[in-house]
Amino acid sequence: GVCVKEYRNGELLSITRRDFQFNVAKCDPTVVADIKEDEMVNQQGQQLFVVNACGNYVEFTNQSFQAQFINAYRWEFDINGITKTINDWNAAVEFPAPGVYFGELILNPGTSCGDTAHIQVNVFPSIASDFEFAYDTCVAGPVSFTDLSATGAGPNAIVNWEWDFGDGIFSAGKDPEHSYHLPGNIPVKLRVEDVNGCMATKTRMVPYFPVPQFLVVAPSEYIGCQPASIFFNNLSFPVDSNYTTNWNFGDGTTGIGISPTHIYENVGVFDVSLEIISPLGCQIDTIWPGLITVLPSPVAGFSFSPPRPSNLEPTVQFSDESVGAVKWKWRFGSSGTSVEQNPVFTFPDTGIQVIQQVVFHESGCPDTALQLIDVIPEVRYYLPNAFTPNGDGVNDFFGGTGMMEGATNFTLSIWNRYGEKLFETADPFERWNGRKNSTGNLAPQGVYVVQVYFKNPRGELIHVKGFATLIK
Known part of the structure; x- marks a missing residue:
């Protein structure tokens, strides 16, 4: 029992006696009610699990301890004076409108070995992210993005925008513009946040395939010798493998590919043209008059006698058989050189020798012929x-x-x-x-x-x- 005496100014005013009964049960181990919350607050000496939700549909996650000793559980939510009861381990509740609601998670109800988690649910209006974009599909220029997001929190309630343009560039503006350096189907993501901290994300694919404003190739001019192998480096922007690229090399042949290599077999001056068509059907073309000049080249060739020189017969007569040459350079392995048309050379040693003949046309174009001579060491x-x-x-x-x-x-x-x-x-x-x-x-x-x-x-x-x- 408990006895309480009340005094005032040192004088006894009253005495109150009460009897209490305490039932003590052995609960080992003790279960602990716990849920996934956004924050914990203390309200009038009571711990509250606070769950913030954006939208009326709210899911609750049971994280209670000592689950193997929990024999029963029950969720109770007060919705406008009506108690909604759920007997599942996790709960999902559709609240009628934004507002503040209270509930409980009760473990082992009706027993002395239970526990209760007190819950406060803050239901905020839902938020949805959306946007649109616009650009000239045939011109490489900026893309304009317009925010279409909405929230039930009211007008001007969206306070933060986070744009991911899909190329490593970001923006915090409401309606930004962005210029892309590469074409493609680009995923653009917008995440918005309102005054309640509610967030939503939307991703849309932007088909960015404009044609270049003008076409640029390298070389811008070429003068070379026949045959001429030329790599056409397409520097036009933007272009990738999704585009159709049609080349006319001016020598009766055509080609495809962004940056092809072409071999000119004949002498002459050639115009080159390029047409580019985007995946969206936009087209641009350019012709470069006289871009390629191919000069005539000689054809190197020679013979020698005797066919099997040796240390006993080391002197060899070389006979020029080139076509269109006006100048000659010879290299006899590492043993000597000559600029004569038909040189004679005596090899100082035996072994395989690489004979190189370089001939020049009057245009200055060269050609090279190589042969091996085996100077035989005879015994x-x-x-x-x-x-x-x-x-x-x-x-x-x-x-x-x-x-x-x-x-x-x-x-x-x-x-x-x-x-x-x-x-x-x-x-x-x-x-x-x-x-x-x-x-x-x-x-x-x-x-x-x-x-x-x-x-x-x-x-x-x-x-x-x-x-x-x-x-x-």
Whole structure:
């Protein structure tokens, strides 16, 4: 019980006694009612979950704790004196009009282990974003945007505009203008906000495909040699792959594409024209008279003799076979040059040589011909067929002669008719004296087989077979 005594100026005026009954229940764990709110406020000692809504239809999200211990739940909203009850975990309510409404989320109703979230709903008028745009579809110029957004909060209640023009540029104006640098179907987005903080967004596609105000290509003038390969760089703006581009190159051929490459095979002066048609049907065309001048070119060509020069025959005669040339320049690998029409050149070394002939027409236009010449490193080895090892100082030894520079893996062997090897050497110029292993008695008179093997400077195996007739 509770006893209350009231005093005034030190005198006892009254005594009041009351009896209370407290029922204590064990709730472990304790559930906590919670919802997704915009803010929390304290009103007369009570915590309020404040939900701000733009439009009459409002959705509420239940975020209560210890959901596994919540056995029942109920939403209650006071709508003009009528209680609307919802028994779902989340709630959605259609309020009749903008205004302030109150409600509750009750967990485990009718038990000692429950909790209640008190809710204040601020329903603001709805807002809708919209806009229109206008521009000259055939001229590359600015696009005008007009805001058509509306809000039930009243006239002039929209206070913020955020435009995204789809090309990385933004604006905060109400009715802006914007100039695009590239064509295309461009998504433009407008987000608006009213005095209540309500926002809405609208996206529209702007088909921006004007034709250029004038056409520009590079080169603006060309003088070159036949054949002329020219890249026409279309600098006109705006143009992309959605446009139709028709080229006339003036030599009886046409082409398409924004920036094509064309080869002029013939000599002459050529007009070039370009037509551009936008996806919306707008058209512009231009002709450039005498834009391309193609000058005559010579045709390089030559032959040479002998066809297989070598270190034994290194001098080569070159014969000019070009057409329309008045000037010549020759390069003989890294070994030398010449400006003669039909030069003669002696190669100082063997190997593959790149021969370059550059010829010039009287117009100054050049042409180049390249050929490879293989200056062969030849190795030659000769064997005699008889010798007389009698000690008279004349033809006493048997051995080969020749040009063996660059040869490797050389072996020379001499065999009798019984298959017995009598002599062997790795020196191309060592000679046999007619004796076995060059010592002992002189071999019998007769014919002996000579086998020679070596590799030439390019690694090819060479086999030479001969006979040595020993005469006493």
